[in-house]
Amino acid sequence: MSTPMLDRSPAALLHELLLRGLWSTVIDEAAPEALRRQGGAVARLLAAGVDPHDLVDVIREAQVDTIYNVAQLIDWPDEHLAPDAAPEVRLTASLVHAAGVAQPLPELHSCLMERDPSGRAGEPRSPELRQYGMLEADVRQQIGALIGERKFPAAAVLWKRHAGGDLKAALAAVQQLAAQAWQGAC
Known part of the structure; x- marks a missing residue:
């Protein structure tokens, strides 16, 4: 018996896993109490009286920017090189156990924001x-x-x-x- 995710092409599977993984690293706006487990600057800001909801918003905005930039780097790892400095580099996917042919990965950054679990396409609350x-x-x-x-x-x-x-x-x-x-x- 196969799962729907495993029925996809290797590139589509990797694309889906990367999108889910990127969004899973973003803070949950509905759980500001999770900040209390943090140390360092977060703990100092909370001790100084910063509203935890404000801090969650700041952290989320920074994380959304970061995952977008990571997705763009995955899409175009050679973007910051001089045009003649290196050959074109692209991420591909294949299934080893199926002796699959490497397939180019669909762009991540172009559909990342539409996958925002909040439904706001990366926009702040x-x-x-x-x-x-x-x-x-x-x-x-x-x-x-x-x-x-x-x-x-x-x-x-x-x-x-x-x-x-x-x-x-x-x-x-x-x-x-x-x-x-x-x-x-x-």
Whole structure:
């Protein structure tokens, strides 16, 4: 019995594994408490009172830039060489046990951002999405359901109750989340 991933060509399999591997190295925005396990500068920033959610956002943005640059380097390892300095170098894949023929790897960087698990194509969280992520899971589910039903006033009242602020700001936040959900970000 074979798995769907193993039924792919060697290049497609390697491409998929690299994309998954790159995104697996990016911090989980929903788990800022994981920062507490870090030492060094992260521990000092947290001890100094830096908001863990701000720190998660900074770390994620740096990591997304890094994995994009790594993907680009994998795609074009010879990009920084002078044109006549070396022969063209490309990453290929083959299955050793199947005596497969080496196949060029499809570009990683060109589809990396569309594979962002957050659905935001590598873009940072908006303030509304960040605040939404800080709410309790059941409250997020209720607000999300109300937004999905386009019951913005009810969602705004619930937002205000749990996130604070005035009703006008709560309604604006809910409408912003609705716009982001329309774009696949929520």
